[in-house]
Structures are given as structure tokens and as C-alpha cells.
Amino acid sequence: MKVLVTAKEVATVENEFEIEEMAIADRYLGADLNEWDDYAVEEAVQLKEADIAAEVVTVTIGPDDCEQTIRQALAKGADRAIRVWDDTLEEATLLDVGAKTELLAAVVEDEEPDLVLTGVQSDDDSFGATGVSLAEAVDYEWAAVVNHLEHDLKDGGASIRRELEGGVEELTDVSLPAVLTIQTGINEPRYASLRGIRQAQRKELSVQDLAALGVDESAVDSALELTAMYEPESQSDVMLWEGSPEETAGELAELLREKGVAQ
């Protein structure tokens, strides 16, 4: 079977940063593979190693800058990658769930995977909705927030666990084809080996624009418009201890004595 994994490059933000207009200034941003997608890639590669998946394909919506991140996923064991980008996307300020769904649905319709794995959410815009929305668009079954996938997939189905709130898991069977949104902790994502990194350079990374996917430019028009971005106002009345580690540890030790915690 074929597994398609979404692999998003997300912006990482330094502790101190400035906002310019409606975005964090570039100089405070780094880039990395979205944490949740890293677990999704690992799960897909493990399915391949268990001889269940014949092919693992990644899909990324992003500019050519993110090819290094895509190569990370290839180095970890994905077979080939698709990157979706063109000028229309370059000009878009916010890709909402609907826009991402249309783009990814076009890829799913081309690739016809049996299983699509996405991260539960992305670290930057945190919508947490694209996986289920994608399933609905391509008429696949789905499960959100999956923290265990039985690797001996039954004929036409998968047994999974969904992580609910409060330390409770739901045990569910899902029929395939399906989209599963993968929660962190489901596995231990591997580091790319040197051999993997070398091999990744030779793996296919195809770039597809909207026309190639048969998607109309209007798909990128977001229903959501970002109108303000600011640092949250702190309502903190925290007592901040300053000084050397000896001094601040001393203050804390004193507090703990007052509370009867320490002698």
C-alpha cells in the first residue's frame, strides 16, 4: 500500500522577537520540520520497514527554501516528495484550512494513497483541522489525534487509539482509505543517518504548481483574514527574583522553608 505524509516546514521563533505589521520579523525566525509531522513521517517509515507500506510519499506546501526540510523527511526514509508551490501561493498571506485542503486533496486524488498521515496540528498557525478536512474532501475515513496505530493493518482497516483528555484513550477501528492525524509520542522519531542524508539527495522531489494539480487560483483565496498580530498582554503579578543563581536559589529556598516544604 501507499502512504502519503504531510510534512510542513514551520517557522520557529526566538524567545525575544519583534512584530512588523502582521508578521514576526524574519530575523527572529528559524525553520524546522513541524514537530507533529516528524512523528507522522516516522510512523509511515515504520510501516514501510514492517513491509506494510510499499511506498512513502511526502507532500509539502511551501517555497523552494523548504527543500532542506523536505530532504530531512527523505533522509529518514520517505521514498519521494512532492512540493506544491507557485506565484499565487507566494502572494497569499494566510492559507486557511479550506485552501490547504484543496491543494492537498488534489495531490491525494493524483496519488491515490491508501493511508494519509498528517500531524495533529502545525506549530505555527495551529489550526489542527486540515487532516479531517482533507479526509472529508477526498471522501476518506479519518481519525484525529491518533497516538497508537497497530502495524498489522487488517484487510481494509486499521486499529488505532485516540488520545482523549485526562489520560483516557479511545480504541477505534477505522476503515481504509483513511487520513489519520498523528499525535506526538506515538513513536520515537529517528535522526537522519549520514547514509540517509546522502541517499535523500538522489530521491525524487517533484514541484507541482496549481495548474499541474488542476486547482483553480481562487482555491488559495482565504476566507480568513489576519488583521492584527501582537504579543499577548501579560496579566502577571509574578514576584520575579533577580540576581546570581546563588541569590535566586536562596530566595526560593527561603520560600520553600516558609511553606514548610524544606527544612
Next chain:
Amino acid sequence: MTDVLAVADHRRGELRDVSYELITAGHALADDTGGDLHVAVVSGTVDEFAEKCNREGVNVIHTIEYGKEFDHGVYTQAIVQLADELDPQYVLLPNSVNGLDYAPAVASRLDVPIVTDAIGLENDGETLVATREMYGGKVETMTELKEPAVATLRGAEWPAAERTGDATVEAFDVDIDEDALGTTVNGFEEVASGDVDISEADVLVSVGRGIEEEDNLEIIHKLADALGATVSSSRPIVDNGWLPKNRQVGQSGKVVTPDVYIAIGISGAVQHVAGMKGSDTIVAINTDPNAPIIDIADYAIHDDLFDVVPELIELVK
């Protein structure tokens, strides 16, 4: 088309708190739009849930009797059929694990946009303004929407509706296509139990991503020993397999209310804060002066935990 439809959340026979919070948010939004607030309860003991959802501001409660527990296929079909009949301007759903398991499908079938994890909502007559966080809570954003929409609301951001109302209760007959239900829920399992119950601890030394490596946990255990405290953690430590699941504080772990909670190298993601904000005294040790944990801490040290914690161990052992 000015009405608001909010859908209650329940599990294993219990209505979840976010249901009452959705009523508060829905009431305010219906005031903005000039419409009615409808509440839907789907599956389980719907009449009992309807009675509990009869809070001030609710006009009509729709009970949809079908199955016992949450099933995303049933919820999606039921809410879409109800929304087709009511034609609400906004559908409000919980940003819970189950909410996220059907809200995008509802939005898709109603052909309206979705905005998730809102922490504020306002409507000026034609535009919905949702306040959200991005980059793990480092920034807040305002997002505008000029269309009907599905919005999911973060828990604990609105107060729970408390006063009893005078809503009418109507049973809504759904036509569920069982062939279209592609998942089967087989049961539930508690996974956070074990030898130590952190929810019973008086003092918790809690560790997060800032500890960097598993070997470094040694100083956390040493500190806990010196204080007679129990070790707990935020999610990444458990994800890495460095501590068992029963030590995890947060939305998907345990809710704790110790006398003293020392958060070491924990930035304070909303999911974590949900599990420990009821602690009596909160102390944070963190290198990031803007970490969200500082907002709820009573005392804070902006410094490297590897400098402060060894000093502290010396002082208290």
C-alpha cells in the same frame, strides 16, 4: 440567518465543562448577531444533558438520540442535518479532541470556513472577529471572517454558564446513514494510572523540555528527594519516554492541585497550564522571560535551570 448553534461535549455519561462555556460564548455571540442560541446534545442520555444545558440565554435545546458515546460520523451527519434545518450563522463546537474529530467535516459539508481554537469571538453585525494564538502562544492574532462559519472554542476561556434558563427542548429526528460510518469505537482505556498518583501530591517538582537530555533528569530527582516532593512533567518528557504517562501534567495527562508546583524548564503551553493552574503556589524557573508559564506563576526565576537547581539542592538538602 442570525442564529448560533452550539454543540455540547460529553464523555462516558458526563457533560464536559466546555459545554457550559460554549453556552456563555454562544449567548454573547447571539446577542451580537441578534439571533437565537440553539444548543444540540447528540448521543448518550440526551434528556439529562438537555436539562443541564438549560442555562440562561439558551432559546432551544435540540436532543438527538442516537448511540451512547461520541462517534464522529454520527455527530457530523446529525449536526449537518440540524444546521440545514436551522440555517445558523455560526456553529460553535468545542476545541476538544472530539471537537477536532468532527468540526472540520461539519464545516466542509456545510461549505463554510472553519476557524479553530478561538479564545475570543466578536461580531459587529457582519464580520466575525476571532482571537487566536499562533506560534505556541507567543503571539495573539485577530482573524476576520465575513461569512457564516464553524468555530471551535478553546476550553476554559469563557466562564461556564450557570443560571438556569427557560429553553424549550425539542427532539430532532436524524436520518443517520449507517453505511457511511467508517469507524467503530470499541471502548476506552485509562492510561495515566500507575504506582504514583501526582494528583495527590502536596509538592510537585515538574520538569519540561528545558532539561534537554534524559541524563539531566537526575538533578530533578535529586531536588525532589531533597524536598520530599514528587516528580511530574510536561508532555515532551513523557513523549520521549523519559518518564511514564502517569507523571504527565496537563490536558491529556493529570490535573494537579498541589500546595507548591515548581515548574522547571516548562514554557507553559496551554495544554499544560490546563492541568496545573489550580496549584496553590506556582514557581517557574525558565530562561525565557516571555514564557507563558510566567503569566500564571507566583514566583519566577529567569535563569538557566542548570545553574539554579544545583544551588537549590545544596540549600535545601
